[in-house]
Each structure stands twice: as C-alpha cells, then as structure tokens.
Amino acid sequence: MTAQRVCALSELEQDSAIRVEVDGVAIAVVMDSAGDVHAIGDTCTHGDISLAEGFVDGDSLECWAHGSAFSLSTGKPLNLPAYEPVPVFAVTIDGDDVLIDPAVTKPTS
Numbered sequence: 001m002t003a004q005r006v007c008a009l010s011e012l013e014q015d016s017a018i019r020v021e022v023d024g025v026a027i028a029v030v031m032d033s034a035g036d037v038h039a040i041g042d043t044c045t046h047g048d049i050s051l052a053e054g055f056v057d058g059d060s061l062e063c064w065a066h067g068s069a070f071s072l073s074t075g076k077p078l079n080l081p082a083y084e085p086v087p088v089f090a091v092t093i094d095g096d097d098v099l100i101d102p103a104v105t106k107p108t109s
C-alpha cells in the first residue's frame with residue numbers, strides 16, 4: 001500500500017483536527033500550534049468517539065466526551081479514563097498535499 005492524499009495542507013488550521021478515512025481507517029489529521037502535521041487513529045479507545053471533534057492542546061488531542069488526551073507523538077493517552085493508545089501514522093507533506101499510508105504506523109512506546 002502506498003501513501004494516499006488525504007487533504008490539502010491549506011485545509012488544515014493550527015490547533016485543529018479533521019477526520020479523514022483511508023481504506024476504511026478513520027484518521028484524525030492534526031495541525032499543532034507549531035504548524036506541524038500529525039495523524040493518529042480517530043477513534044477514542046475509551047468509546048466510539050471521533051477524536052477529531054476534540055481539542056488540540058500542544059502535543060495532544062483531547063477527547064471531548066470524558067477528557068482523555070492522546071499524545072500526537074506516541075498515541076498514548078495522557079490521562080484516564082482511556083488507557084489504550086491509538087495508532088500514530090507517518091505523514092508526508094508533498095507541496096500542498098498531505099499524504100498518509102494507513103499501513104505505516106509509528107511505534108507507540
């Protein structure tokens with residue numbers, strides 16, 4: 001599988017997230033306050049909630065339902081009630097294109 005274009009870089013706003021789907025995999029694409037783009041699994045591991053509907057705070061994306069924040073770098077939850085990590089995907093920026101291969105995840109440890 002190869003990386004696929006999921007959105008334009010210009011569609012992303014700092015400190016916000018959008019939900020995309022690649023080959024049936026729901027992914028939250030996040031631009032942090034520094035302008036760096038991250039991609040993590042979109043489904044909160046505590047419940048069936050889209051993390052892209054949550055809040056970006058520094059290096060984390062917080063689920064709006066019960067407040068677990070997930071690291072954009074490792075996918076690990078930083079606080080309860082979630083305790084399982086979400087996957088973190090490699091992001092490639094090519095001009096104005098944001099590319100993600102859902103088969104390529106980064107280690108969460």
Ligand code: FES
Nearest residue numbers: 044046047063066
């Ligand atoms: S559903 Fe996300 S913290 Fe509960």
